[in-house]
Amino acid sequence: MSKRLLTFVHISDTHIHLDPDYVSEHINFSSRIPVQKLIEAVNALPMAIDFVMHTGDVAHYPETAEHYHVAREILQQIRYPVYYCPGNHDFVPQFQEHFLGKSSDEIRIRYDTEFECNGVQIVMMDSHIPPDIEGHSGYLMAQQLDWLDEICRADDNRPLVVGIHHHPLLLEAPWLDRISLKNGIALHNTLLKAKHRLRGVFYGHIHENVITVREGISYYSAVSGWFQTQTWYAAEEPAAGVMQGPGFNLVTLTETDTFVRPVRIPSA
Ligand SMILES: [Fe+2]
Numbered sequence: 251m252s253k254r255l256l257t258f259v260h261i262s263d264t265h266i267h268l269d270p271d272y273v274s275e276h277i278n279f280s281s282r283i284p285v286q287k288l289i290e291a292v293n294a295l296p297m298a299i300d301f302v303m304h305t306g307d308v309a310h311y312p313e314t315a316e317h318y319h320v321a322r323e324i325l326q327q328i329r330y331p332v333y334y335c336p337g338n339h340d341f342v343p344q345f346q347e348h349f350l351g352k353s354s355d356e357i358r359i360r361y362d363t364e365f366e367c368n369g370v371q372i373v374m375m376d377s378h379i380p381p382d383i384e385g386h387s388g389y390l391m392a393q394q395l396d397w398l399d400e401i402c403r404a405d406d407n408r409p410l411v412v413g414i415h416h417h418p419l420l421l422e423a424p425w426l427d428r429i430s431l432k433n434g435i436a437l438h439n440t441l442l443k444a445k446h447r448l449r450g451v452f453y454g455h456i457h458e459n460v461i462t463v464r465e466g467i468s469y470y471s472a473v474s475g476w477f478q479t480q481t482w483y484a485a486e487e488p489a490a491g492v493m494q495g496p497g498f499n500l501v502t503l504t505e506t507d508t509f510v511r512p513v514r515i516p517s518a
Pocket residue numbers: 263265307337339455456457474
Protein backbone atom coordinates (compact mmCIF):
# COMPACT_ATOMS: atom_id res chain seq x y z
CA MET A 251 0.00 0.00 0.00
CA SER A 252 1.35 3.37 -0.99
CA LYS A 253 1.93 5.73 1.95
CA ARG A 254 -0.68 8.49 2.36
CA LEU A 255 0.81 11.97 2.18
CA LEU A 256 -2.17 14.27 2.41
CA THR A 257 -5.95 14.44 2.47
CA PHE A 258 -7.79 17.64 1.71
CA VAL A 259 -11.27 18.76 0.79
CA HIS A 260 -11.81 21.00 -2.21
CA ILE A 261 -14.87 23.28 -1.96
CA SER A 262 -15.84 26.25 -4.08
CA ASP A 263 -18.37 28.94 -4.93
CA THR A 264 -20.17 29.41 -1.63
CA HIS A 265 -21.49 32.81 -2.82
CA ILE A 266 -22.46 33.90 0.68
CA HIS A 267 -24.67 36.99 0.70
CA LEU A 268 -25.45 39.34 3.55
CA ASP A 269 -29.16 38.71 2.99
CA PRO A 270 -29.83 35.08 4.02
CA ASP A 271 -32.76 34.95 1.56
CA TYR A 272 -30.91 36.41 -1.42
CA VAL A 273 -31.69 34.65 -4.71
CA SER A 274 -30.30 35.52 -8.15
CA GLU A 275 -31.81 35.48 -11.62
CA HIS A 276 -30.20 32.05 -12.10
CA ILE A 277 -31.70 30.16 -9.19
CA ASN A 278 -34.65 30.41 -6.83
CA PHE A 279 -33.01 29.41 -3.55
CA SER A 280 -30.41 31.11 -1.42
CA SER A 281 -26.90 29.81 -0.72
CA ARG A 282 -27.35 29.84 3.04
CA ILE A 283 -28.82 26.37 3.63
CA PRO A 284 -26.69 24.49 1.06
CA VAL A 285 -23.51 26.09 2.43
CA GLN A 286 -24.49 25.08 5.95
CA LYS A 287 -25.07 21.49 4.78
CA LEU A 288 -21.72 21.52 3.03
CA ILE A 289 -19.89 22.64 6.17
CA GLU A 290 -21.65 20.02 8.29
CA ALA A 291 -20.77 17.29 5.77
CA VAL A 292 -17.10 18.26 5.74
CA ASN A 293 -16.99 18.38 9.54
CA ALA A 294 -18.67 14.96 9.72
CA LEU A 295 -16.21 13.14 7.43
CA PRO A 296 -15.18 9.87 9.05
CA MET A 297 -11.47 10.62 8.62
CA ALA A 298 -9.30 13.55 9.65
CA ILE A 299 -8.30 15.80 6.80
CA ASP A 300 -5.34 18.15 6.67
CA PHE A 301 -7.04 21.24 5.28
CA VAL A 302 -9.81 22.62 3.10
CA MET A 303 -9.10 24.39 -0.19
CA HIS A 304 -11.76 26.95 -1.20
CA THR A 305 -11.35 28.03 -4.82
CA GLY A 306 -13.24 31.30 -4.70
CA ASP A 307 -16.53 33.09 -5.11
CA VAL A 308 -16.51 33.06 -1.32
CA ALA A 309 -19.07 35.87 -1.19
CA HIS A 310 -21.60 37.12 -3.74
CA TYR A 311 -20.87 40.72 -4.76
CA PRO A 312 -19.89 41.74 -1.22
CA GLU A 313 -20.60 45.46 -1.41
CA THR A 314 -20.00 46.10 2.27
CA ALA A 315 -17.67 44.81 4.98
CA GLU A 316 -20.68 43.07 6.58
CA HIS A 317 -20.93 40.68 3.63
CA TYR A 318 -17.48 39.35 4.40
CA HIS A 319 -18.07 39.38 8.14
CA VAL A 320 -21.07 37.12 7.62
CA ALA A 321 -19.07 34.88 5.24
CA ARG A 322 -16.30 34.62 7.81
CA GLU A 323 -18.71 33.75 10.60
CA ILE A 324 -20.26 31.00 8.48
CA LEU A 325 -17.06 29.50 7.07
CA GLN A 326 -15.30 29.63 10.44
CA GLN A 327 -17.50 26.71 11.42
CA ILE A 328 -15.22 24.47 9.34
CA ARG A 329 -13.09 22.66 11.88
CA TYR A 330 -10.01 22.47 9.66
CA PRO A 331 -7.66 25.14 8.34
CA VAL A 332 -9.10 26.65 5.16
CA TYR A 333 -6.99 28.17 2.37
CA TYR A 334 -8.63 30.50 -0.11
CA CYS A 335 -8.17 32.09 -3.48
CA PRO A 336 -10.67 34.73 -4.61
CA GLY A 337 -13.15 34.36 -7.47
CA ASN A 338 -14.74 36.79 -9.90
CA HIS A 339 -17.57 37.52 -7.43
CA ASP A 340 -15.13 38.49 -4.70
CA PHE A 341 -13.80 42.00 -4.22
CA VAL A 342 -10.16 41.24 -3.59
CA PRO A 343 -9.04 44.11 -1.32
CA GLN A 344 -12.17 43.71 0.83
CA PHE A 345 -11.72 39.92 0.77
CA GLN A 346 -8.26 40.34 2.27
CA GLU A 347 -9.26 43.00 4.79
CA HIS A 348 -12.72 42.00 5.96
CA PHE A 349 -12.67 38.24 5.37
CA LEU A 350 -9.05 37.20 5.95
CA GLY A 351 -8.40 39.97 8.49
CA LYS A 352 -5.25 41.33 6.82
CA SER A 353 -3.97 44.74 7.85
CA SER A 354 -3.89 47.52 5.24
CA ASP A 355 -0.14 47.12 4.60
CA GLU A 356 -0.56 43.39 3.96
CA ILE A 357 -3.17 43.83 1.21
CA ARG A 358 -1.92 42.89 -2.25
CA ILE A 359 -3.28 43.53 -5.73
CA ARG A 360 -3.30 39.79 -6.30
CA TYR A 361 -3.84 37.31 -3.49
CA ASP A 362 -1.61 34.37 -4.53
CA THR A 363 -0.48 31.94 -1.82
CA GLU A 364 2.07 29.16 -1.49
CA PHE A 365 2.43 26.81 1.45
CA GLU A 366 3.55 23.32 2.38
CA CYS A 367 1.62 20.59 4.13
CA ASN A 368 3.07 17.15 4.91
CA GLY A 369 5.82 17.67 2.36
CA VAL A 370 3.39 18.67 -0.41
CA GLN A 371 3.65 22.13 -2.01
CA ILE A 372 0.35 23.92 -2.55
CA VAL A 373 0.02 27.01 -4.75
CA MET A 374 -3.21 29.00 -5.06
CA MET A 375 -3.57 31.64 -7.75
CA ASP A 376 -5.77 34.74 -7.82
CA SER A 377 -7.38 34.85 -11.29
CA HIS A 378 -10.04 37.51 -10.69
CA ILE A 379 -10.81 40.41 -12.95
CA PRO A 380 -12.89 43.02 -11.12
CA PRO A 381 -16.48 42.24 -12.18
CA ASP A 382 -17.23 45.82 -13.16
CA ILE A 383 -14.44 45.65 -15.76
CA GLU A 384 -14.58 42.37 -17.63
CA GLY A 385 -17.56 40.18 -16.82
CA HIS A 386 -16.93 36.75 -15.35
CA SER A 387 -13.77 35.59 -17.08
CA GLY A 388 -10.37 35.45 -15.41
CA TYR A 389 -6.79 36.47 -16.08
CA LEU A 390 -3.33 35.97 -14.62
CA MET A 391 -0.95 38.92 -14.69
CA ALA A 392 2.55 38.52 -16.18
CA GLN A 393 4.13 38.84 -12.72
CA GLN A 394 1.97 36.00 -11.45
CA LEU A 395 3.03 33.74 -14.30
CA ASP A 396 6.67 34.66 -13.66
CA TRP A 397 6.26 33.76 -10.00
CA LEU A 398 4.70 30.43 -10.91
CA ASP A 399 7.33 29.80 -13.56
CA GLU A 400 10.03 30.04 -10.93
CA ILE A 401 8.18 27.52 -8.77
CA CYS A 402 7.70 25.14 -11.69
CA ARG A 403 11.32 25.34 -12.86
CA ALA A 404 12.77 24.88 -9.38
CA ASP A 405 14.81 21.83 -8.52
CA ASP A 406 12.11 20.53 -6.21
CA ASN A 407 10.77 17.01 -5.85
CA ARG A 408 7.83 17.74 -3.59
CA PRO A 409 4.43 16.80 -4.98
CA LEU A 410 2.65 19.96 -6.17
CA VAL A 411 -1.04 20.89 -6.02
CA VAL A 412 -2.47 24.02 -7.66
CA GLY A 413 -5.76 25.81 -6.91
CA ILE A 414 -7.39 28.56 -8.98
CA HIS A 415 -10.92 29.88 -9.45
CA HIS A 416 -11.35 29.88 -13.24
CA HIS A 417 -11.13 26.93 -15.65
CA PRO A 418 -7.74 27.23 -17.31
CA LEU A 419 -8.62 25.11 -20.35
CA LEU A 420 -11.61 25.58 -22.61
CA LEU A 421 -14.41 23.13 -21.91
CA GLU A 422 -15.78 23.12 -25.48
CA ALA A 423 -19.11 24.61 -24.41
CA PRO A 424 -19.57 28.21 -25.62
CA TRP A 425 -21.26 29.69 -22.56
CA LEU A 426 -18.54 28.30 -20.27
CA ASP A 427 -15.72 29.19 -22.60
CA ARG A 428 -16.75 32.83 -22.59
CA ILE A 429 -16.00 32.94 -18.85
CA SER A 430 -12.76 30.92 -18.75
CA LEU A 431 -9.25 32.00 -17.77
CA LYS A 432 -8.28 34.15 -20.75
CA ASN A 433 -4.62 33.15 -20.65
CA GLY A 434 -5.12 29.58 -19.51
CA ILE A 435 -2.75 28.23 -22.16
CA ALA A 436 0.04 30.32 -20.65
CA LEU A 437 -0.78 28.77 -17.28
CA HIS A 438 -0.82 25.25 -18.75
CA ASN A 439 2.51 25.78 -20.51
CA THR A 440 4.04 27.02 -17.26
CA LEU A 441 2.69 24.05 -15.33
CA LEU A 442 4.13 21.61 -17.88
CA LYS A 443 7.56 22.47 -16.47
CA ALA A 444 6.51 20.81 -13.20
CA LYS A 445 4.51 18.00 -14.77
CA HIS A 446 6.65 15.32 -13.09
CA ARG A 447 5.45 16.43 -9.66
CA LEU A 448 2.11 18.12 -10.35
CA ARG A 449 -0.74 16.09 -8.82
CA GLY A 450 -3.63 18.16 -10.05
CA VAL A 451 -5.08 21.59 -10.72
CA PHE A 452 -8.27 22.23 -8.74
CA TYR A 453 -10.72 24.91 -9.77
CA GLY A 454 -14.30 26.11 -9.25
CA HIS A 455 -16.35 28.76 -11.08
CA ILE A 456 -18.34 26.41 -13.35
CA HIS A 457 -20.56 24.94 -10.59
CA GLU A 458 -20.26 21.43 -12.02
CA ASN A 459 -17.82 18.51 -12.03
CA VAL A 460 -15.50 18.17 -15.01
CA ILE A 461 -12.12 16.46 -15.27
CA THR A 462 -9.85 17.44 -18.16
CA VAL A 463 -6.54 15.72 -18.81
CA ARG A 464 -4.11 17.39 -21.17
CA GLU A 465 -0.49 16.40 -21.74
CA GLY A 466 -0.37 14.56 -18.44
CA ILE A 467 -1.84 17.37 -16.32
CA SER A 468 -5.22 16.75 -14.68
CA TYR A 469 -7.69 19.58 -14.03
CA TYR A 470 -10.55 18.91 -11.60
CA SER A 471 -13.46 21.22 -10.86
CA ALA A 472 -15.63 21.19 -7.75
CA VAL A 473 -19.37 21.75 -7.68
CA SER A 474 -20.68 24.86 -5.94
CA GLY A 475 -21.71 25.35 -2.34
CA TRP A 476 -24.81 27.07 -3.76
CA PHE A 477 -26.42 25.87 -7.04
CA GLN A 478 -25.26 23.50 -9.74
CA THR A 479 -25.28 23.41 -13.53
CA GLN A 480 -24.64 20.61 -16.02
CA THR A 481 -23.22 21.32 -19.45
CA TRP A 482 -22.80 18.65 -22.11
CA TYR A 483 -19.92 18.69 -24.55
CA ALA A 484 -20.41 21.44 -27.16
CA ALA A 485 -23.76 22.51 -25.65
CA GLU A 486 -24.86 26.10 -26.24
CA GLU A 487 -26.38 26.37 -22.79
CA PRO A 488 -26.65 24.42 -19.52
CA ALA A 489 -29.01 21.46 -19.34
CA ALA A 490 -32.37 21.77 -17.60
CA GLY A 491 -33.49 19.93 -14.47
CA VAL A 492 -30.08 19.49 -12.90
CA MET A 493 -29.79 17.74 -9.54
CA GLN A 494 -29.14 20.35 -6.87
CA GLY A 495 -27.43 19.96 -3.52
CA PRO A 496 -23.90 21.10 -2.70
CA GLY A 497 -20.78 18.96 -2.79
CA PHE A 498 -17.02 18.79 -2.60
CA ASN A 499 -14.03 16.80 -3.77
CA LEU A 500 -12.23 14.63 -1.25
CA VAL A 501 -8.62 14.49 -2.42
CA THR A 502 -6.07 11.99 -1.13
CA LEU A 503 -2.44 12.03 -2.22
CA THR A 504 -0.31 8.97 -1.66
CA GLU A 505 3.31 8.54 -2.67
CA THR A 506 2.18 7.14 -6.01
CA ASP A 507 -1.44 8.18 -6.65
CA THR A 508 -3.93 11.03 -6.53
CA PHE A 509 -7.49 10.07 -5.61
CA VAL A 510 -10.28 12.58 -6.24
CA ARG A 511 -13.68 11.56 -4.92
CA PRO A 512 -16.57 13.88 -5.78
CA VAL A 513 -19.12 13.86 -2.95
CA ARG A 514 -22.67 15.20 -3.28
CA ILE A 515 -25.01 16.15 -0.46
CA PRO A 516 -28.80 15.81 -0.92
CA SER A 517 -30.54 19.19 -1.09
CA ALA A 518 -33.72 18.11 0.77
FE1 LIG B 1 -19.47 30.92 -8.79
